[in-house]
Amino acid sequence: MTTGDRSTSLTDLARRGFSRLTEADALLGELAELIGVDRADLTASASRAADPDEALSGLVRIARRDAGALRAAAQDAASWRAVWNLAGASLGFAEFYLRHPEELVHLAGAGASLPGDDEMRAAMLDAVGVRDGFAESGGEDAWVALRVRYRSILARIAAFDLAQDEPTAVVDTVSARLADAAGAALEASLAVARTRISDPAGGSAAFPRPQVEATLISIIAMGKAGAQELNYVSDVDVIFVGGSADDEAVSESRAIDIATRLAVQTMRGISGAEIEPGLWEVDPNLRPEGKQGALVRTLDSHLTYYDRWAKSWEFQALLKARAIAGDLDLGEKYVEAVQPKVWTSAARANFVEGVQKMRERVTDHIPADEITRQIKLGPGGLRDIEFTVQLLQLVHGLSDDRIRQRGTLAALDALVAEGYIGRTDATAFERDYRVLRLLEHRLQLRALRRTHLMPVKPDELRALARSSKLAETGEGVLERWEATKREVRDIHVRLFYRPLLTAVAALPEAERSLSTAQAHDRLTAIGFRDPAGALRHIAALTTGLSRKASIQRHLMPVMIRWFADGVDPDYGLLAFRRISERLGSTPWFLRMLRDSSAAAESLTRVLSGSRYIGELMEWIPESAAWLDDEELLRPRSGISLQEEARAIQARHAAVDDAMRAVRALRRREMLRTAMAGVLGVLTIEQLASALTTITEVSIQATLRAIWREVVPLDDDALDFAVIAMGRFGGAELGFGSDADVMYVYRANGVAPQRAHELSVKLVAALRHHSEDHRLPLDLDAGLRPEGRNGPIARSIEAYTEYYRRWSLSWEAQALLRARGIAGSVKLLGAFFEMVDAVRYPVDIDPHGLREIKRIKARVESERLPQGLDPARHLKLGPGSLSDVEWLVQAMQLQHAHAVPGMRTTSTLGALESARQAGRIEDADAEKLREAWLLASRLRSANTLLSGQTSDALPTDRAKLDGIGRILEYPPRSASVIEEQWMGTSRRARRVFERLFYG
Numbered sequence: 001m002t003t004g005d006r007s008t009s010l011t012d013l014a015r016r017g018f019s020r021l022t023e024a025d026a027l028l029g030e031l032a033e034l035i036g037v038d039r040a041d042l043t044a045s046a047s048r049a050a051d052p053d054e055a056l057s058g059l060v061r062i063a064r065r066d067a068g069a070l071r072a073a074a075q076d077a078a079s080w081r082a083v084w085n086l087a088g089a090s091l092g093f094a095e096f097y098l099r100h101p102e103e104l105v106h107l108a109g110a111g112a113s114l115p116g117d118d119e120m121r122a123a124m125l126d127a128v129g130v131r132d133g134f135a136e137s138g139g140e141d142a143w144v145a146l147r148v149r150y151r152s153i154l155a156r157i158a159a160f161d162l163a164q165d166e167p168t169a170v171v172d173t174v175s176a177r178l179a180d181a182a183g184a185a186l187e188a189s190l191a192v193a194r195t196r197i198s199d200p201a202g203g204s205a206a207f208p209r210p211q212v213e214a215t216l217i218s219i220i221a222m223g224k225a226g227a228q229e230l231n232y233v234s235d236v237d238v239i240f241v242g243g244s245a246d247d248e249a250v251s252e253s254r255a256i257d258i259a260t261r262l263a264v265q266t267m268r269g270i271s272g273a274e275i276e277p278g279l280w281e282v283d284p285n286l287r288p289e290g291k292q293g294a295l296v297r298t299l300d301s302h303l304t305y306y307d308r309w310a311k312s313w314e315f316q317a318l319l320k321a322r323a324i325a326g327d328l329d330l331g332e333k334y335v336e337a338v339q340p341k342v343w344t345s346a347a348r349a350n351f352v353e354g355v356q357k358m359r360e361r362v363t364d365h366i367p368a369d370e371i372t373r374q375i376k377l378g379p380g381g382l383r384d385i386e387f388t389v390q391l392l393q394l395v396h397g398l399s400d401d402r403i404r405q406r407g408t409l410a411a412l413d414a415l416v417a418e419g420y421i422g423r424t425d426a427t428a429f430e431r432d433y434r435v436l437r438l439l440e441h442r443l444q445l446r447a448l449r450r451t452h453l454m455p456v457k458p459d460e461l462r463a464l465a466r467s468s469k470l471a472e473t474g475e476g477v478l479e480r481w482e483a484t485k486r487e488v489r490d491i492h493v494r495l496f497y498r499p500l501l502t503a504v505a506a507l508p509e510a511e512r513s514l515s516t517a518q519a520h521d522r523l524t525a526i527g528f529r530d531p532a533g534a535l536r537h538i539a540a541l542t543t544g545l546s547r548k549a550s551i552q553r554h555l556m557p558v559m560i561r562w563f564a565d566g567v568d569p570d571y572g573l574l575a576f577r578r579i580s581e582r583l584g585s586t587p588w589f590l591r592m593l594r595d596s597s598a599a600a601e602s603l604t605r606v607l608s609g610s611r612y613i614g615e616l617m618e619w620i621p622e623s624a625a626w627l628d629d630e631e632l633l634r635p636r637s638g639i640s641l642q643e644e645a646r647a648i649q650a651r652h653a654a655v656d657d658a659m660r661a662v663r664a665l666r667r668r669e670m671l672r673t674a675m676a677g678v679l680g681v682l683t684i685e686q687l688a689s690a691l692t693t694i695t696e697v698s699i700q701a702t703l704r705a706i707w708r709e710v711v712p713l714d715d716d717a718l719d720f721a722v723i724a725m726g727r728f729g730g731a732e733l734g735f736g737s738d739a740d741v742m743y744v745y746r747a748n749g750v751a752p753q754r755a756h757e758l759s760v761k762l763v764a765a766l767r768h769h770s771e772d773h774r775l776p777l778d779l780d781a782g783l784r785p786e787g788r789n790g791p792i793a794r795s796i797e798a799y800t801e802y803y804r805r806w807s808l809s810w811e812a813q814a815l816l817r818a819r820g821i822a823g824s825v826k827l828l829g830a831f832f833e834m835v836d837a838v839r840y841p842v843d844i845d846p847h848g849l850r851e852i853k854r855i856k857a858r859v860e861s862e863r864l865p866q867g868l869d870p871a872r873h874l875k876l877g878p879g880s881l882s883d884v885e886w887l888v889q890a891m892q893l894q895h896a897h898a899v900p901g902m903r904t905t906s907t908l909g910a911l912e913s914a915r916q917a918g919r920i921e922d923a924d925a926e927k928l929r930e931a932w933l934l935a936s937r938l939r940s941a942n943t944l945l946s947g948q949t950s951d952a953l954p955t956d957r958a959k960l961d962g963i964g965r966i967l968e969y970p971p972r973s974a975s976v977i978e979e980q981w982m983g984t985s986r987r988a989r990r991v992f993e994r995l996f997y998g
Contacts, residue, residue, distance in 0.1 A: 009025060010022070010025060012043075013025060013028075013043070015047075016043055016046045016047040016052060017046065017047055017049065017052045017466070018046070018052045018053055018056075019053055019459075020053045023053070024052070024053060024056055027056050027057065027060050028042060028043065028056065030060055030063075031056070031059055031060050031063055034060070034063040034064065034067045034070075035063050035067050035070050035071040035074060036071060037071070037074050041074070042074075044080075045080055045081045045083075045084040045085070046084055046088075048081065048084065048085060048088075048162075049084045049085060049087070049088025049089070049466075050085075050088045050089040050162075050442075050463045050464070050466040050467030051088045051089070051459070051462075051463040051466070051467075052084075052088055054087070054088060054091060054094070054463075055084050055087035055088035055094070056087075057094075058087040058091070058094030058095075058097075058098070059083065059084075059087055059094075061094070061098050062094070062097050062098050062101050062104075065098060065101055066101035066102070069101035069102055069104045069105070070083075070101065070104065072104070072105065073104045073105075073107060076107075076108055076109075078107075078108070078109050078110060078111050078112060079104070079107040079108055079109075079110060081111060081163065082107045082110040082111050082155075082159035082162075082163070083097075083104065083107060085111070085158075085159060085162040085163060086107075086155055086158060086159060086162065088463075088466075088467070089158070089162055089442065089445050089446070089463070089467040090158065090445040090446060090447075090448060091446060091447050091448075092445070092446070092447050092448025092449065093151075093155055093158065093445075093448065095448075096151050096155070096448070099276070100148055100151075100152075103148065103151075103152045103155075106152045106155070106156065107155065107156065107159060110155070110156050110159035110160065111159045111160055111162075111163035112160070112163075113160065114156070114157060114160050114173065114174070114177050115153060115156055115157070115177065116180075117177075117180040117183075117184070120153050120177075120180055120181050120184045121180075121183070121184040121187060123149060123153060123184070124146065124149055124150065124153070124184040124185055124187065124188040125184075125187065125188055125191065126149075127145045127146055127148070127149035127188065128142045128145055128146050128188050128191055128192050129142075130188065130191040132213075133191055133194055133213070134191060134194045134195045134198070134209075135188070135191040135192040135194070135195045136195070137192070137195065138192055138193075138194075138195035138196030138197075138198075139196075140274055140275075142192045142195075142269075143189070143192060143268075143269045143272070143274050143276075144274055144275055144276045146185065146188050146189060146192065146269060147274070147276040147277070147278070147279055148276055149188075150181065150184075150185045150279055151279075151448075153181050153184070154178075154181060154232065157174060157177050157178060157181065158232070158445060160174070161174045161441070162467065165469070166469070167438055167468065167469055168431075168434040168435060168438050168470075169434075171434045171437045171438050171441070172229070172407070172409050172434075174441070175224075175228060175229045175230055175231070175437065176228040176229075178230040178231065178232060179221070179224070179225050179226075179227075179228040179229065179230040179324075180228070182221075182225055182230055182236050182280075182324070183221065183225075183324040183325050184325075185270060185279060186219050186236075186238075186266060186270065186282075186324060186325040186326075187325040187326070188269075189265075189266045189267075189269030189270050190217070190219070190262060190266045190325055190326055192265070192266075192269050193261075193262045193265035193266045193269060194212055194262065196265050197212065197258070197261045197262060197265060198212045207258050207261070210249055210250075211249060211250040211254065211255075211258060212258055212262075213249075214244060214245045214246040214249035214250040214255070215242065215243075215244065215245070215250055215255045215258040215259055215262070216242060216243040216244065216245050216255065216259070216326075216327045216330050217240060217241070217242050217259040217262050217263065217296065217326045217327060217330075218240070218241045218242075218323055218325075218326040218327045218328065218330040218331035218334060219238050219239075219240060219266070219323070219324050219325040219326045219331070220238060220239040220240070220241060220321050220322065220323055220324065220331055220334055220335065221236065221237070221238055221320075221321070221322050221323075221324035222237035222238065222239060222286050222317060222318070222320060222321055223235075223236075223237040223286075223317075223320055224237075224320075225237065225238075225322075225324060226320035226321050226322040226324070226406060227320040227322075227406040227407045227408065228322075228406070228407060229407055229408060229437075231437075231440055231441060231444050231450075232441055232444040232445050232448065233280055233444045233448055233449055233450045233451075234280060234444075234450060235280060235281045235282075235283045235450065236270075236280055236281070236282050236283065237283045237284075237285075237286050237317075238282055238283065238284050238286075238324075239284065239286060239287050239302075239321070239334075240259065240260075240263045240284065240287070240295060240296040240297075241296070241297065241298070241299055241302060241330055241331065241334045242255055242256050242258075242259030242260070242296040242297065242298060243255055243256075243259075243298050243299065243330060252298065256294075256296055256297070256298065259296040260294075260295050260296045263284070263295050263296050264295070266282070267282040267284070270282050280450065281450075286314075286317050288301075288302060288305040288306070288309075288310070288314075289305070299330065299333060299334055299337065302334065302337075302338070303337055303338070306338060306341050307341075310341075312345050315338075315341050315342045315345035316342070316345060316390065316394060318338050318339075318341070318342050319342050319390060319393070319394070319406070320406045320407075321334070321335050321338060321339075322335065322406060323335060339404070342394075343394075343397045343398055343401070343404060344398060345394065366378065370453060373453045373454045373456070374452055374453065374454075375436055375439050375440050375443070375452045375453070375454060375481075376436075376440060376452035377452065378485075379485065379489055380484070380485025380486060380487075380488040380489040381436065381452075381485070381488070382433070382436045382437065382440065384488050384489070384492060385408065385429060385432065385433050385436070385488060385491075386408055387492075388429075388491070388492045388495055389408050389411050389412055389415070389429075390408075390411075391525065392411075392415055392420060392421070392495065393405070393411050393415070394525070395521050395522050395524075395525040396415075396418075396420055396518060396521060396522075398521070399521075400418060402414055402417070402418050403415055403418055403420070408433060409430060409433065412426050412429060412430055412433075413426075420518070421495045425491065425494045425495050426495070428487060428491060429488075429491050429495060432484045432487055432488050432491065435470065435480065435481075435484050436484060436488075438468050438470070439454070439464070439468060439470070439477075439481065440452060442464055442467045442468045443455070443464065445467070446460070446463070446464075454478070454481060458474050460474075461473075461474025461475075461477060461478065462474040464477055465477040492561075493557045493558050493561055494557070516535065519531075519535060520532065520535065523535065523560075526560075526561075526564040526569075527564045527569050528564070528569050528570055528573075529570050530570045533570060533574070534569070534570060534573055537573045537574060537576075537577045538556060538560070538573075540577055540581075541556060541576075541577055541580060542556055546585065547585065547590070548580075548584070548585045548590060551590050551593065551594050552580070554594070555593055555594065555600065558597070558600070559576070559600060559604055560573075562600075562601050562604035562605070562608075563576075563604050563607075563608050565608075565971075566604060566605060566607075566608025566609055566965075567608055567609045567945070567958075567961065567962035567965050567966075568608050568609070568611075568962065569608050571607070571608065571611060571614060572604055572607040572608025572609075572614070573607075573608075575607040575614035575615075575617065575618065576603070576604070576607055578618050579607075579617055579618060579621045579624060582618065582621040583621045583622075583624070588625060589621075589624060589625075592624070592625065592627075592628050596627075596628050598627075598628075599624075599627040599628040602627040602679055603624055603627055605678070605679065606627075606675050606678050606679065609678055609944075609945070609962065609965055609966055610674065610678050610944040610945060610947075610966065611945065611946055611947035612674055612735065612943060612944045612945070612946070612947040613671065613674050613675055613678060613944065614947075615774075615947055616667060616670070616671040616674070616774070616775070617671065619667065619774060620667060620668055620671055623668070623671055623672065623675070626672060626675065627675070627679075630681060632672075633672060633675055633676040633679065633681045634676060634681065634682075635669070635672065635673055635676070635682070635686070635689075635690035635693065635694075636669065636672075637693075638693045638696070638697065641665070641669065641693065641694070641697040642697055642700070644665060645662065645665065645697050645698075645700065645701035645704075646701075646704075648661040648662060648665070648701065649701065649704050649705060652705075655705050655706055655708070655709050655769065658701075658705040659702065659705055659769045659770075662698060662701045662702060662705065663772050663774075663775075665697075665698070665701075666694055666695075666697075666698045666772070666775065666777070667772070667774060667775050669690075669694045670691070670694060670735075670775060673687060673690045673691060673694065674735065674944055676690075677735075677940065677944065677966075678944060678966050680968055684933055684936055684937050684940070685908075687734070687940065688731060688732045688733055688734060688936070689731055691733040691734065691735070691737070692728065692731040692732070692733045695728065695733060695739050695777070696724070696821045696822070698770065698777065699722055699739070699741075699766070699770065699779070699821060699822050700821070700822040702766055702769050702770050703720075703722065703762070703766060703822050703823060705769065706762065706765040706766060706769055707762070709765070710758065710761045710762050710765050711758055711762070715750050715754060715755075715758055717747075717748040717749050717750055718745060718746075718747065718748060718750050718755055718758055718759070719745060719746040719748055719823070719824035719826065719827040720743070720744075720745045720758075720759055720762055720823050720824060720827070721743070721744050721745070721820060721822065721823030721824050721827045721828045721831065722741055722742075722743060722766075722820075722821055722822040722823055723741060723742040723743070723744060723818050723819065723820055723821070723828070723831065724739070724740070724741060724817075724818070724819045724820070724821045725740035725741060725742055725783040725814060725817055725818055726738075726740035726783060726814075726817055727740070727817075728740050728741070728821075729817035729818050729819040729905045730817045730819075730905045730906050730907055731819075731905065731906065732906070732907060732936070734936055734939050734940035734943070735939075735940040735943040735944055735949075736939065736940070736942075736943035736948075736949030736950070737939075738778045738780040739777060739778065739779050739780065740780050740781075740782070740783050741779050741780065741781055742781060742783065742784045742818070743759060743762075743763050743781065743784075743792065743793035743794075744793070744794060744795070744796055744799060744827060744831050745758075745759040745793055745794075745795055745796070745827075746795060746796050746797075746824070746827050746830075747795065752795070755795065756791075756793070756795070759793040760792060760793055762793075763781075763792050763793050766779060767779050783814045785799070785802050785803075785806075785807065785811055796827065796830055796831055796834070799831065799834065799835075800834050803834070803835065803838045807838065808848075808851070809845070809847075809848030809849065809851045809852050809855075810851070810852060810855055812838050812839055812841070812848070812893065813839075813852055813886075813889050813890075813893065815835050815838055815839040816839050816889050816892050816893070816896075816905065816910075817889075817905040817907075818832070818835060818839070818905070819905045820832065836903075839892075839893070839896075840892070840893075840896040840897045840903055841893065841897060842897050844893050844894050848893075849890065849893070849894070852886070852890060852893075853890075853996065853997060856882075856886050856996070859876065859882065860876060860878075860882075863876055864876050864877070865952070868952055871982060871985065872952050872953040872955070873951055873952055873953075874935040874938055874939050874942075874951050874952065874953060874981075875935070875939070875951040876951070877985065878985060878986070878989040878992075879931050879984070879985030879986055879987070879988035879989035879992065880931070880935050880985060880988075881932060881935045881936070881939075883931070883988060883989060883992040883996075884907065884911075884928045884929075884931055884932040884935075884988060884992070885907050885932075886992075886996065887928065887991075887992050887995055887996045888907050888910050888911050888914070888928075889910075890996060891910070891914050891919055891920070892910050895914065895917070895919050896910075899913060899914070899917045899919065901913030901916065901917065902914055902917070902919075907932060908929060908932065908933075911925055911928060911929060912925070920995070924991045924995065927984075927987045927988050927990075927991050928988050928991055928992070930984050930987075930988070931984050931985055931987070931988030932988075934980070934981060934984050934985075935981075935985070937967055938953060938963060938967075938977075938981065939951060941963040941966040941967050942954065942959075942963055944966055945959060945962045945963055945966060946959070953977075953978070953981060957974040958974075960973075960974035960977055960978060961973060961974045963977060964976065964977045
């Protein structure tokens with residue numbers, strides 16, 4: 001060949017799609033010589049191959065092994081096109097024909113039509129020589145023959161698929177044939193299994209052949225195989241049903257034993273390790289009780305299980321059940337018996353939970369680095385489509401048997417015909433489904449392996465584009481896939497949620513809308529407990545011609561979905577309606593909802609997840625604006641709050657006016673902090689600090705406001721101060737925490753009795769004016785000397801005398817978290833100079849320490865609410881807040897004088913200083929810290945969820961799950977939270993008992 005001829009030849013190869021031109025030129029010459037066919041004829045079909053280079057490489061390897069088989073294929077134009085298409089799209093088929101070149105003969109006429117079910121079943125049974133249900137051989141040779149014949153049939157299906165100019169149009173037909181082929185393979189494998197278990201030479205303990213003949217076994221296909229939507233290489237989910245055809249020949253229990261052995265051997269024939277690779281996995285784990293359950297059951301045993309113990313998702317899994325092999329009469333009886341249970345599952349009490357669990361299983365096990373490449377399970381993938389259609393079927397199929405279809409596309413057509421979805425949306429959904437299934441088919445053809453991952457290598461993407469005919473280039477097929485995913489992510493909303501609006505609002509809809517009853521069912525299915533109320537709220541929000549109603553109509557389908565994903569969708573929707581009505585047509589609110597999906601989703605999250613937030617937002621609806629900017633959710637500094645509080649005092653001369661403004665400030669900042677906590681903007685430490693600062697500023701502002709009213713100018717020399725105690729003093733407040741305080745005064749020349757009277761009046765005014773019926777602030781002085789029996793306020797001289805002469809050990813302990821927060825700075829300095837000697841003694845009195853331990857034991861026995869499991873009490877139970885705090889405080893009393901770092905009001909700060917000083921082991925300190933933090937988080941989350949203060953971990957699973965959602969656990973984590981608290985508190989309790997009482 002001249003240089004010019006060679007150049008022309010390479011140009012022609014490039015035009016036909018080859019990329020490794022020099023290599024291809026050499027291989028074509030070798031192939032032409034091996035099989036005696038002209039080069040031009042060899043490449044006539046190359047341009048249609050997905051990867052001409054790989055195809056040519058595979059053909060040369062086959063020719064080197066058996067040139068005659070390939071030569072014969074080249075004589076038939078249809079066979080030759082099929083060979084190029086198969087080898088170009090599938091390295092797996094190239095390997096298959098390399099192992100079995102004699103199978104090329106079955107490609108005669110391939111590509112023009114698909115083999116029928118009867119034809120495939122006959123071919124499979126013929127391959128293993130089946131007569132009267134038994135194969136000629138039960139040996140490994142039969143399994144090899146079965147697998148070879150199956151792959152030969154699979155090649156004919158693929159040849160037809162690859163020959164189509166519009167392969168998306170035949171996705172459903174191809175999938176149905178693949179499911180039929182799987183059924184034929186299972187039938188043939190079952191025949192081999194019968195021979196194998198009744199023939200001692202087969203290597204298994206034998207059953208008498210008459211007993212095997214009298215044993216009934218039916219193989220029920222589930223999932224894609226049941227729906228006739230199978231992939232080229234996909235797990236085939238099955239359930240086995242067994243029984244006896246003749247009780248005299250074989251008892252029922254014996255028949256089940258035989259059927260179980262048949263099931264095991266049937267599965268081995270399909271996927272066991274042999275010379276010829278397995279076909280696909282046969283997965284029987286959807287059977288009753290899953291992996292723990294019997295492999296084979298009688299029909300009655302199945303029905304008993306479904307009637308008594310089955311969960312909702314198990315009925316949903318049966319939606320696609322179809323008898324595929326074995327005794328088809330028995331299989332049909334099984335399907336006929338379970339179908340009514342499938343369609344009544346939506347009425348079960350736990351239906352919503354079952355549906356949600358189904359959704360979660362979609363992504364639970366996807367590795368993080370694969371999510372964006374997943375065609376099946378990732379966002380906008382096939383499972384999103386299948387889930388949407390199936391959920392619509394289950395919701396409406398209860399009362400409408402016309403939509404009870406197994407297949408996704410058939411169900412979609414039925415849903416359109418019966419008016420549950422619009423034709424435009426359904427057309428888009430069907431198109432996307434076909435595109436994704438085609439991509440999945442082509443990826444699995446590539447290596448004849450189960451995969452759902454979009455490739456990343458350029459040559460693989462190019463081959464995918466050519467084999468799918470969805471684009472000209474690899475970049476093009478990626479763009480098509482991304483566009484499809486985006487549409488699928490949105491289409492669930494269009495199909496499932498948007499029709500709800502047409503049931504309740506006067507909207508211009510060209511297509512039939514849902515009836516009120518159907519909308520009611522749909523809302524129930526997604527988690528609304530009061531669907532009638534939800535429909536009223538939706539109608540109120542979306543009805544009318546105003547701009548506000550128009551925007552709400554556009555937003556509501558998406559927001560309904562977000563509410564449904566929340567803890568309490570009913571309350572969330574109600575609160576949203578109230579806030580929307582309060583804000584009216586406020587431009588910024590409507591603009592935020594329309595333009596910021598993140599803010600709108602955050603709004604649904606906080607409203608459906610926290611009654612505490614919802615109730616406050618109804619009074620402060622403008623707070624919704626914070627959701628559009630995370631910085632606005634962060635707590636304001638103490639300095640800025642103080643400045644605002646002082647400005648309030650300057651603007652309002654009257655106490656009542658000033659206090660209304662102070663209460664508004666506190667509510668606003670508590671709401672800000674709550675929203676930040678629920679949305680994960682703050683840690684528990686930051687949250688406690690913010691709540692403490694808000695409370696301090698509120699008390700300081702209140703004291704300034706009432707001073708002018710209570711203390712006359714003649715008595716203005718009086719010094720007065722407020723001391724924070726307990727968790728308030730430790731800057732460890734949570735939502736729902738009381739503000740423990742003590743009050744101290746110094747006369748400074750005011751008559752002692754007058755000073756006392758004024759101080760008592762100040763305390764009364766503080767308590768009165770800090771009251772807030774919407775957001776209570778309880779100033780609790782129970783930790784003062786002598787407790788509730790002591791004076792509400794004392795002079796510093798009285799405190800000094802009391803602590804010198806009469807104070808008890810628990811009172812010194814209480815002072816460990818005392819911290820000045822309002823009033824005279826000089827007075828506070830003098831007070832703490834005096835009490836430091838009390839709370840940080842040089843030597844602790846052993847009797848006092850024993851008294852502290854006695855009081856702790858009494859608190860545990862007397863203060864826990866009756867009837868409550870102590871292990872669930874987050875404040876007083878074993879391993880709870882009190883255990884950690886009392887132990888740390890006992891250590892402070894003993895060691896803080898010598899260890900300056902322990903002279904802190906912070907529980908965790910003192911614990912860390914004790915650890916650094918070697919007063920407690922690292923492991924013990926960590927267990928205590930974990931318990932304290934978890935208890936604090938659970939207490940606050942409990943209050944945020946319900947809007948009510950409680951120290952008990954709820955027993956109600958829904959409330960526990962709601963707490964978990966606030967703490968950013970996955971949905972349905974009630975048991976996880978419970979187990980985590982019980983384990984954490986148990987470990988902390990062991991440390992406490994050893995160090996506190998030991």
